[in-house]
Amino acid sequence: MPGMIKGETSNSISHSPSLSVSTTSFSSLSHVSGHQSSPSTASTPAQLTWLQDLRSEERGLYLIHLLLACAHAVANNNMEYTNAYLEQISVLASLTGDPMQRVATYFMEGLAARITKSWPGLYKALHSTHLPSVMDIISARQVFFSVCPYVKFAFLMGNQAILDAMEGEKVVHIVDLEASDPVQWLALLEELSVRKEGPPHLRITGVSLKKDVLEQTGQRLSEEAEKLDIPFQFHPLVASLEKLDVDSLKVKSGEAVAISSMMRLHPLLAKETDAVLRTENDNHNHPVIRHLRSSSGGYERITYVSRDEAINTAGEVGSDRGLKRSREMYEAAPEVGAETLKNHVDASEAGVRQQLPRSMSLSDGNGTNVESRGKPSMVHLPRDESSCSESGFGSGVVQRILQKLQCLSPKVMVLVEQDSNHNSGSMPERFVEALHYYSAVFDSLNLTLPQHCLERVTLEKFLLGQEIKNIVACEGAERVERHEKIDRWRMRMRSAGFVSRPLSSTAALQAKRLLHGYPCDGYRVKDDQGCLTLCWQDTTLYTASAWTV
Known part of the structure; x- marks a missing residue:
């Protein structure tokens, strides 16, 4: 595996584009x-x-x-x-x-x-x-912020996108979807205080379920705004994001609205409410289940997944990429003792290529998609083919939130998320x-x-x-670390009515300056269709994007 391991002294493990080993x-x-x-x-x-x-x-x-x-x-x-x-x-x-x-x-x-x-x-x-205790988590997050550029990158890109969008605006209203830390807004207050046309009247609405955190954040920001002579109001909103009522944000006529989402949306993918389940009898009598029993010697577990999970996986089932990745992982672990599983992959590959177009997934003809790579078999029930398009996200929790936020006609919405398919x-x-x-x-x-x-x-x-x-x-619902690639977030944002607002050259320069302050040269920033992605070597880690309506 050339490139994965630097050597005995460095032990670097992140240079290889694949973790498959022959x-x-x-x-x-x-x-x-x-x-x-x-x-x-x-x-x-x-x-x-x-x-x-x-x-x-x-x-x-x-x-x-x-x-x-x-x-x-x-x-x-x-x-x-x-x-x-x-x-x-x-x-x-x-x-x-x-x-x-x-x-x-x-x-x-x-x-x-x-x-x-x-x-x-x-x-x-x-x-x-x-x-871990609350103090353990707080300590870990403090270390993460102080020694790594990731959260600083998110805050910096968010603030610069807001400054660019709000140039010349006299009344600005920022909606913070995760008001757990005042650090980002303390830095923004400093930037606004030296703005050429003078600071605007600033109102920040913080959304959180933790009332005490909102109170502490509001007090800290109010004190700083007073020192900097910036007209300021903090509106604490104790609410869960998935049940957010946009009227409770109290957006006023004449306000230029900005929305900030810092690694906030991916956990909500676990709350998708349109998971498709069947009764026990329906499950066991389903023709696909009967086929699995007869063709693969029985099955140990059938996993039913939410519609969003089906969207993520069904596009690869039966495709060249899906079959290739299955093969890579089986070949990376040749001693598992699962020769029958490898044979099943070979058979599936031949069968799929003979019977189905490359873009389709294996199906029983009734909308049920089968990922039959051995035990347990993965069954997605059912899947609408349009769900892989930009118009297919309409019924999910995240999509409903985005559609509500789009109704506020924000001048900018900043979205920062981990950039990987988890x-x-x-x-x-x-x-x-x-x-x-x-x-x-x-x-x-x-x-x-x-x-x-x-x-x-x-x-x-x-x-x-x-x-x-x-x-x-x-x-x-227990699996909340549901990070996705930027392409998936682009589709969601566009489906909700947002259009991309490319991050400025100033934002790119700020990101590069941030990374120059770290004692290693492995960090990279790359432009991806107007988004900025923070990488370690060639591995994408976090992507910042800006959107408008």
Whole structure:
């Protein structure tokens, strides 16, 4: 895997465009180590000691292999292989090791948690004292803000987009969809105080369920505005975003409206209300279920997903990309012992290409889409083909919120989100995406904080690690870390009636200046059709976009 590992000293893990590793690579690795990588090899502590002797590059490659193999064992409900893989991963992973060891720790915990969730009593007993406290989370977020450019990038891009849109405006009303931190608006107040035409009358409406946080934010901003001699009002709105009533925002005639959404919308994808479920009898009598029973030797679990999850995954089912990615992940974990599954992929590939156009997904003819890649089978019930178009988002929670906000006729809406596909209905697929994404984030931390720094462990354990475990272990409404690529957000925004407002050259310059202040050269900013994306090396991490009506 050229480019994925810099070497024994740097241990970088984020340069490769894919986390797939060939069968040959692992055969060579097994030969070098003198051991086969089958999980059945290691059954006692003495038999696992050889893993500790692996060189750094070998260890990184082998960890990736084990994680991918374990993810498929978990997805296929193979407890024997899952246990053996987790045992090997636990020997190699470390909270204070190199980036690959550290990130592997949390993916390992996520896979183990996913398994134990099948026994709620066991899961709760094991995790009852492991939940992060409020102070743990606050501390982790403070470290994240202070040592990483990601949140600063979001605030900076948001403020610059608002300044550009509000040039010359005398009365400005900002709607903050996540009023949890006054830092962004303190910086904006300073910018407005030196505006050439003088500061506007500024009103900020903060939306949050935490009344005390709103009160503290309002007090802090009011005090700063008074010091800077800026006419200012803060309107606290205690409300959940999914039930937001636009009338409660109290937008007045003559106000120039700006809306700020900083990593706020993706959790709401878990609240989509139009999930399509069937009764138990309907499920078991469905022709597709009967087909799965007869054609693949039975099934262990059928997963019913929301309409939004179906949109994300159904477009790849039966497509070249979907089949390629399935094959890559199976070949990356050749020792899973699932030859029948690989044969099933081969058969599916041949069958799909003979029977269906490349753009269509496998269907029973009644609108039900089947992702039949082995056990468990994924069934999407049903899927409207138009849901993959820009006009197909109309009934979701997020889309209803965007449509309400569009009715305010904002001069600008700023949207910043993590830029990765962690919202697939297929756990193995989002596992691969998340492993690539968080490997890059952990790699960036390696050049920012010392290896044994307590702040680094706090950040990784109570913030990044919690996100990883949510992506891997959780499903349904419990899975809130549903990050998506900017292309998906473009479709949502356009469907709600917004049009793109390209970020200015000033915003791009501000972003580059921000990154120059960090002691490593791995950060990049790139323009993507008027949006600005923050990357670590070649991995996209956060994208800022601006919209108007």
